[in-house]
Amino acid sequence: MKKLTPYLLAILFVVSATSLFPGKALAAISFVGSAESSSAPNADTTVDISVISLLEGDLVIVAGAIGDDDSVNHDVLNNTTGYIEITDLFADDDDDTNLAVWYKFMGATPDTSVVVEGTTGGTDSSLAVVVMVFRGVDTGTPFDVTSTTATGINDFSPNPPSIDHLNPSGVWTVIAGASGHLLTGNGTYTFPTGYTTNAIDRGQDDTNDVTVGMGYRSSGVSDPEDPNVMTHSGTTAITNSWAAVTMVLRPAVAPTVTTQVTPTATSITQTTATLNGNITATGGANATVRGFAYGTVSTLATVIATTTDTVGAPFGISAHTAAISSLTCNTTYYSRAYATNSAGDGLGSIESFVTSSCVSAPTVTTNFAGSPTYNAANLVGSITNNGGADATQTGFAWGTVSTLSGGDTATTTLGSFVGTGPFNGGIGGLSASTIYYFRAYATNTGGTGYGSILNFTTGNDTPSRRMRLFEGFKIKLISGKMILHQR
Amino acid sequence: MMTGGIKYTKGGIIAVLVVSVFFVYFFLTHTPSPTDPGTTTVLRIDSPTATFLPSRTPPSGSEEYRNTTYRFSLFYPSEMKVTEFDEGNGARTITFQNVAEAKGFQIFIVPYGTPHVSTERFHKDVPSGVREEPTDLTIDGVVANMFFSNNIALGDTREVWFIKDGYLFEVTAPKTLNAWLMGIIQTWKFI
Numbered sequence: 133m134k135k136l137t138p139y140l141l142a143i144l145f146v147v148s149a150t151s152l153f154p155g156k157a158l159a160a161i162s163f164v165g166s167a168e169s170s171s172a173p174n175a176d177t178t179v180d181i182s183v184i185s186l187l188e189g190d191l192v193i194v195a196g197a198i199g200d201d202d203s204v205n206h207d208v209l210n211n212t213t214g215y216i217e218i219t220d221l222f223a224d225d226d227d228d229t230n231l232a233v234w235y236k237f238m239g240a241t242p243d244t245s246v247v248v249e250g251t252t253g254g255t256d257s258s259l260a261v262v263v264m265v266f267r268g269v270d271t272g273t274p275f276d277v278t279s280t281t282a283t284g285i286n287d288f289s290p291n292p293p294s295i296d297h298l299n300p301s302g303v304w305t306v307i308a309g310a311s312g313h314l315l316t317g318n319g320t321y322t323f324p325t326g327y328t329t330n331a332i333d334r335g336q337d338d339t340n341d342v343t344v345g346m347g348y349r350s351s352g353v354s355d356p357e358d359p360n361v362m363t364h365s366g367t368t369a370i371t372n373s374w375a376a377v378t379m380v381l382r383p384a385v386a387p388t389v390t391t392q393v394t395p396t397a398t399s400i401t402q403t404t405a406t407l408n409g410n411i412t413a414t415g416g417a418n419a420t421v422r423g424f425a426y427g428t429v430s431t432l433a434t435v436i437a438t439t440t441d442t443v444g445a446p447f448g449i450s451a452h453t454a455a456i457s458s459l460t461c462n463t464t465y466y467s468r469a470y471a472t473n474s475a476g477d478g479l480g481s482i483e484s485f486v487t488s489s490c491v492s493a494p495t496v497t498t499n500f501a502g503s504p505t506y507n508a509a510n511l512v513g514s515i516t517n518n519g520g521a522d523a524t525q526t527g528f529a530w531g532t533v534s535t536l537s538g539g540d541t542a543t544t545t546l547g548s549f550v551g552t553g554p555f556n557g558g559i560g561g562l563s564a565s566t567i568y569y570f571r572a573y574a575t576n577t578g579g580t581g582y583g584s585i586l587n588f589t590t591g592n593d594t595p596s597r598r599m600r601l602f603e604g605f606k607i608k609l610i611s612g613k614m615i616l617h618q619r
Numbered sequence: 620m621m622t623g624g625i626k627y628t629k630g631g632i633i634a635v636l637v638v639s640v641f642f643v644y645f646f647l648t649h650t651p652s653p654t655d656p657g658t659t660t661v662l663r664i665d666s667p668t669a670t671f672l673p674s675r676t677p678p679s680g681s682e683e684y685r686n687t688t689y690r691f692s693l694f695y696p697s698e699m700k701v702t703e704f705d706e707g708n709g710a711r712t713i714t715f716q717n718v719a720e721a722k723g724f725q726i727f728i729v730p731y732g733t734p735h736v737s738t739e740r741f742h743k744d745v746p747s748g749v750r751e752e753p754t755d756l757t758i759d760g761v762v763a764n765m766f767f768s769n770n771i772a773l774g775d776t777r778e779v780w781f782i783k784d785g786y787l788f789e790v791t792a793p794k795t796l797n798a799w800l801m802g803i804i805q806t807w808k809f810i
Contacts, residue, residue: 505709505730508785560732560785591708594729597744597789599772600704600712601725607774607793614721614795 160474161304161383163330163348164190164265171250172258172338176211179246179263186242188448189414191235191269191381193218196248197310198230199342200257208232209249214239218275219377221310223283226371227340229312233279233377237271240448256339262332262346264306268384268474270416276303276380283375287368288313288343290321290376294358302383307359309376310344315366319343324360326352353380384416387471391424391480402461402488407439409469409480410451418446419471419478424454426467432482438470447471461490491578492519498528498572498583499554506564506591512556513572513583515549523549523574529582530559530570536585549574565592672810685810686713689728689786694806699723715803724792724800731787736780744789745778747771758807767794779804 165184171177181192194215196208205222208230215234223229230252236243250259280293290309297303307327313319318335326349333345345362359378392408399406407424423439425432439454452469459465465487469480495517502510511528526549531541546557555572562568568590572583605616671690677683681694684701688711695701695715699722704712709730716723727744742748745768753766756779763781770776775794780787792800 507732508709508730558785594708594731595706595710597727597729597791598704598706598712599725599770599791600702600714601716601723601773601791602718602721603714603772605718607721607772609774609795612795614793616718616721 160302161266161268161350161381163350164267166265166330166332166346167263168261168332168334170258170260170334170336170342172336174251174255174257175259176250177248177259177261179248179261180244181246181263181265182244184263184265186238186265187267187418187446188238188240188242189267189271189416189418190238190242191266191274191416192238192243192246193264193266193306193308193346193379194234194236194246194248194261195263195308195310195344195346195377196232196234196259196261197312197342197344197375198250198252198257198259199310199312199336199338199340200228200230201226201340202257203228206230206252209252210234211247211249212236212243212245214243215246218279218379219281221281221283221375221377223285223312223373223375225285225312225373227312227314227373229283229310229342229373229375231308231310231344231375231377233308233379235274237269237274258336258338258340258342260310260334260336260342260344262308262334262344264330264332264346264348266304266306266348266381268417270382270384271414272385272416273382274416276300276382279377279379281375281377283373285373286370288315288319288364288366288372288374289368290345290362290364290374292359292362292376292378294356295378295380296356297353297380299355300382303353304348304350304381304383305353305357305359306346306348306379306381307362307376308344308346308379309362309374310342311364311372311374313341313343313364313366313372314369315341320365321345322363322365323347324362327359327362348381384414384473384475386476387411387415387419387473387478388413389422389469389471389478389480391467391469391483393481393483395485396467396483397465397485399455400485400488402490402492403459404455404457405459405465405485405487407454407456407467407469408451409453409471411447411449411471411478414448415473415475415478417473417475418448419473420445420447422447422452422469422471424456424467424469426456426465428463428465430466430482430484432466432468446473459487461487463487489578491521491576493579493581494519494523494574494576496572496574496581496583498570498586500586501568501570501588502556504562504568504588504590506593507562508558508560509562509568509588509590510556510558511544511570511572512554513574514554515552515574515581518552518574519576519578519581521576521578522551523576525575526555526573528557528559528570528572530568532566532568534569534585534587536569536571543573562590564590566590672808675808681806684713684715687810689788690784690810692808692810693803695803696722722796722799724790724796724803727789727791729787729789730785731782732785734782736782736787740787745770750778756804758804759809761809763788783809 169179288311292307323331327347331347335343397405427435499512527544533539779790
């Protein structure tokens, strides 16, 4: 066993090093909740969906039905912004059925209600609405195939039609049906086998009554799937009508992730960098973890590490970053962003960046301005650390702007400098009695280092000559010979 | 009377012409207008590690004076006392004098940004405005101009002026010491 231990450790290390992303869960649709409401006669209804714990990315399906007797195909309207109509059906009998079905994916701030317009039905009409919410549906293609529809008269039991889907793993079928009738009281449905769990219906009693219901099947979905009849309560009357819809929900897919390209990494130093990525589509289920894989192999077949960010999860459409360290200077690294939801891993493209040169910019200090005159000064600076390579250029930036940006700022170039130590240079042509700002700089292959900004003030003018020779003596010239007398 | 007047006028014209020629020469070659954009001379600042020409061995009875700030050297008689005065704003006066023998000269050095001496500068340092017998000479490769002048303290003087590395040098001695001063000037070297 002792002999095997090193090999086992080696295998564990390889597995760890090549495990690009965290584990993933199976994709799955789930039922979140339902709500209902109705109104009559000739009035809008508001469905309170705040009681359902909605999250970003949840799919809300609304079925609204109007029962009346005017033989007019009314356009049932959903007055809440953002809903997409799946179908709008009409069945004309003595008691008409107008059924519309809509869907909407919730945004970052989910809706709290749905308003369906009932005034379109006119006098003596009634309106009933049911809502179902599902989670884990593919936001890009929520319906696996085009929904199927059917209508009927002389009956009030909707018969959702068969649907031939693409049979991706994990699909759910959803049925919605409505009945226009003249039964006394609110009607109800008995849902077909496989559609009874959490099924919901709502009836509205008025001069012309209506019933609407919705159910789903989460397992045992056949291909094609024929849901069978939603049996309405009461005795059949030949004056009734119905409408029905069958939908197939497609489960969520992995998030769509992009690795930022320009630039792939920011704040790059010799040993650190910040990676940047984006979740551009959730795929129907928010990500539970996001991060980056990085390494020095261009294919990322092996990686140095994978970052995992779970703080604040789940993650919708969003940007994410990760600060990485312990890198090697002047080395090409490859990285790609990822995000994982219940459907799997979304991977961005593999991009590269290069860490900073092993040579860093020199460390420079600005020392002082020596002997400033009315129009000149001697600027002194020092290289205290050459950063690993001798300076190829040294000098000073100087001018009358305190930030040394813009204005009359100029730069001197004193040439290369070997090792560390002081350097200086004179500047001339200055104005008298003026504050000048300056700082030293030195450049090597690793960049440019700057000293702090100092300042000096030029003199007010040059002094005039003063005769110091024989100062304190009186001069007499006698016979061409100079004689000095103490004053 | 008329003839005499004409003769006087011709003499005056000749005199005016001579003076005019002198001043044209003076201003064109030595004293451009202060507003002359011309070229500027940048103050020479040596790095802390700058190197200089080595010290020279003076002849017997002389000493070497070296100044690494203004980078020059000269020989002077050993018995002379050397005194330096900081005049501020980068200017300096150095005197070499032997009071007992009434011998001496001074060097006034001031930062100067243009390659020619302006009339303003000249009058600032020589209030008398006297500048006679100007003559060019070369001091260790630098063109200088010497002339006779007058100073209220020294009386008649010999002046030797030149500009080097952004500094104006004004060497002054009593006129009676002209020949003696020229001997010292010949030992001048820029280091």
